[in-house]
Amino acid sequence: ELKVEQNPLFLSMQEGKNYTIYCNYSTTSDRLYWYRQDPGKSLESLFVLLSNGAVKQEGRLMASLDTKARLSTLHITAAVHDLSATYFCAVDIYFGNEKLTFGTGTRLTIIP
Amino acid sequence: GAGVSQTPSNKVTEKGKYVELRCDPISGHTALYWYRQSLGQGPEFLIYFQGTGAADDSGLPNDRFFAVRPEGSVSTLKIQRTERGDSAVYLCASSLVGPAKNIQYFGAGTRLSVL
Numbered sequence: 001e002l003k004v005e006q007n008p009l010f011l012s013m014q015e016g017k018n019y020t021i022y023c024n025y026s027t028t029s030d031r032l033y034w035y036r037q038d039p040g041k042s043l044e045s046l047f048v049l050l051s052n053g054a055v056k057q058e059g060r061l062m063a064s065l066d067t068k069a070r071l072s073t074l075h076i077t078a079a080v081h082d083l084s085a086t087y088f089c090a091v092d093i094y095f096g097n098e099k100l101t102f103g104t105g106t107r108l109t110i111i112p
Numbered sequence: 113g114a115g116v117s118q119t120p121s122n123k124v125t126e127k128g129k130y131v132e133l134r135c136d137p138i139s140g141h142t143a144l145y146w147y148r149q150s151l152g153q154g155p156e157f158l159i160y161f162q163g164t165g166a167a168d169d170s171g172l173p174n175d176r177f178f179a180v181r182p183e184g185s186v187s188t189l190k191i192q193r194t195e196r197g198d199s200a201v202y203l204c205a206s207s208l209v210g211p212a213k214n215i216q217y218f219g220a221g222t223r224l225s226v227l
Binding site for chain 2: 004033035041042043044045048088090098099100101102103104105
């Protein structure tokens with residue numbers, strides 16, 4: 001059974017600081033997704049990582065994938081308040097049936 | 113609208129009642145997924161449609177849950193004899209399917225409360 005774990009589960013950080021969220025998964029896959037969820041809202045796609053060594057950046061967020069280690073990271077640079085949200089990673093392993101298995105989420109709070 | 117639409121946005125029902133939740137996917141998306149998200153958790157897969165057929169219903173928790181997509185577009189998730197433990201946000205997502213990987217786009221969800 002595929003398991004996806006994130007850490008930390010909760011993260012409170014000051015504006016301007018850098019931090020990294022980690023996502024580990026238990027079964028071989030080369031497809032990993034990062035989503036953002038604001039309170040009471042649905043999920044917004046941030047990144048799709050499709051191969052070992054893939055790195056994608058958007059603004060202050062950068063995601064990377066190491067399929068050998070079964071690890072993805074989401075790095076936040078110089079955090080600002082509007083990045084406060086819950087971040088989920090998700091993995092799918094079946095080509096042709098891309099059901100996603102989500103991590104538990106990291107609740108990120110940026111303090112002014 | 114261009115996004116995935118789910119109705120109703122909120123549903124309050126009594127234990128033992130029957131409910132239907134509707135999902136209208138993005139036009140042209142052949143794949144449709146239902147997930148359930150409990151408070152403080154990540155979404156959990158329920159069922160996947162490719163066209164009109166349920167390609168994978170392994171996530172449905174029991175036979176009280178059923179979903180249809182008769183014309184390959186709109187889908188309805190049906191829950192019989194609701195229980196308090198069914199309270200959650202039910203999310204629908206749709207995507208294209210093909211050799212290239214495609215993103216799942218999520219609707220805003222239906223918040224189901226079983227009293």
